[in-house]
Amino acid sequence: GASIVIFDEELSPVQGANLERELKVRVMDRPEVILDIFSTRARSHEAKLQVELAQLEYLLPRLTRMWTHLSRIRGGIGLRGPGETQLETDRRIIRRRIGALKQKLKDVERHRENLRAGRDPMLSVALVGYTNAGKSSVLRALSGQHEIVVEDRLFATLDTLTREVDLGEGQRARVTDTVGFIRKLPHHLVASFRATLEEARGADVMLHIVDASHPDWEGQMRVVDRVLAELDLADRPTLPVFNKMDVLLDPAAFTARVRELFPGALTATTMRTNGLAPLKARLRELERAGRPTVRVRLPVGDGARLAALYRDGEVLSREESGTGYDVLVRLDRWQVERLQREGVDVVAESADGAGRRAAAG
Known part of the structure; x- marks a missing residue:
């Protein structure tokens, strides 16, 4: 006969216990199978924390039944599982671990936010x-x-x-x-x-x-x-x-x-x-659509920067005068900020075509 029965639905803790009592074999539901697959796929520290948290939250209300399996595997006497005191101790340990994992994941989230801000x-x-x-x-x-x-x-x-x-x-x-x-x-x-x-x-x-x-x-x-x-x-x-x-x-x-x-x-x-x-x-x-259009004014001798505008941006128009170039160009914000730091004259174009000095940041 079969040694395990898998249900393609989530079973409540009571349903799982009742089915195991009737069928006298190990019962797994869909979430438990998915959690098992996730635990074998988790590679990074963060994924392992996330999977462990999900497993413990799944396990907590099903602790009595899981203990029954352990006692069977270890050749325990009968199918009564552990005493109440042992269960309570385990529940306390699991709750504490869940709290610690949630805190660690909050720290990971903060770290991610800092990384995103620095990109x-x-x-x-x-x-x-x-x-x-x-x-x-x-x-x-x-x-x-x-x-x-x-x-x-x-x-x-x-x-x-x-x-x-x-x-x-x-x-x-x-x-x-x-x-x-x-x-x-x-x-x-x-x-x-x-x-x-x-x-x-x-x-x-x-x-x-x-x-x-x-x-x-x-x-x-x-x-x-x-x-x-x-x-x-x-x-x-x-x-x-x-x-x-x-x-x-x-x-x-x-x-x-x-x-x-x-x-x-x-x-x-x-x-x-x-x-x-x-x-x-x-x-x-x-x-x-997400890149600002700016007007960049360059002196005649700055051919290298003019070439860089063509290479890195999307030049929409270019006017030349005796003193230099007036280039209308679409650039990434960080490129605009870099030009400003280098002291280049950059003016942001608003929707109505009127120019205003581009603000860094």
Whole structure:
């Protein structure tokens, strides 16, 4: 006979205990299986803290039953488990550990905020989506960094990974990969991974990566939307990106249907060299929209700086006079600030075209 029974639903502590008493075998529910998978995937210190917190919060109300398993494994007498005193001691230890883990995760969150504050300002993009939709593959293809781990399995990514990406035409973006979502994700896990998903909260745009080849891609999208709502991220600007288009038998028909349902959605594949070209083009548009237009005045002899404006920015117009150049250019904020520190005459262009001296910071 079977030695374990797995339920594809969350069981209450009482249901679990009753089923084990009737079936006389080990019973696991869906959250416990997912937590087990997460614990084997956690690589970084932060992911390990998050998984341990979720496991302990799951374990706390089920302690009596878990003790029963331990007594069986250790050849304990009967199936009574430990005495009340032992249980109370264990509960106290677990509660204390939960408190300590929450504090450590708060510290991690603060550290992340400091890191974010110290970064060069540039377009910030977060990849979200169902587990195994291909988020890590998209990050690897965008960044060209092949050491990014890509595996065809659930929850290969538990840690956020951020890379600066060259979008072409002298434009860059910061792209962050996040943990994948799954149907009926245990709420302890959603809460534990809140810090990790703060990266998505700070992003200018979220790319919702969808596995176009999955028969239930619509259901998976709904799951992701639900989890994002649970994390108060539903109002963030989101762009659906349908990945793995190379696997589809009729990509043209699929694209037509998707464009009808989600105007503005993009299709992509990481299996072809130009498979992400439309995505890069859209990110360039977004990046341009977020960059200030400034008027830079340079003396005639400053050809090196003029060349740098063409290389690093998007020059919209250039006027020459006997004394120098008047260049209207779109630049990243940090580039504007650097020019100002170097003593260059920089004037910000407001929407009505009137110039005002650009303020640093």
